[in-house]
Amino acid sequence: GENVEQHPSTLSVQEGDSAVIKCTYSDSASNYFPWYKQELGKGPQLIIDIRSNVGEKKDQRIAVTLNKTAKHFSLHITETQPEDSAVYFCAASYYYKLSFGAGTTVTVRA
């Protein structure tokens, strides 16, 4: 099955700086790569996703890049704000099953 590895496990950044989270996946058939944000005591929420026919996607301060050849994808958050503090999960899927990374706890320091 699909194996998704996510790094780093924790990330502390100064407010206004950028944050980058990287993920690798094992199944070359995977074609959908979402990122979820989980705030304390809540369920995860989709923040951005990318499909295998696209190399990069942006939505305001967040962007995702995908390198299918190397089987890795990354989340970039620019101009970080305190409300960006949360746990972020990457995932990869082929058909109906999503496999998640272990998560990155992001802390934005004021």
Next chain:
Amino acid sequence: DGGITQSPKYLFRKEGQNVTLSCEQNLNHDAMYWYRQDPGQGLRLIYYSQIVNDFQKGDIAEGYSVSREKKESFPLTVTSAQKNPTAFYLCASSIPGISTGELFFGEGSRLTVL
């Protein structure tokens, strides 16, 4: 308001007891999922259902059971056969299609075995 409702939010169980976690959705989604979340391990798929009266095992189905008698409901039973049931359980739903789309999660149920 459309969404997914999980109950109870917190649940305590004695060893050897079965417990059932409720998941109800009013998003009219066909697909529903149960995930288990443990610290440092991400989300692991327990069971999923693409349509009423049908469900499949996920990666860690041992010690769990589900039913899907109604489109809106997908309850999860944690049986006494589950060796380490203390965890945070998340239910989700989606519109199934050719490939996976967005999962909508509930707020979770935290189960503690005493």
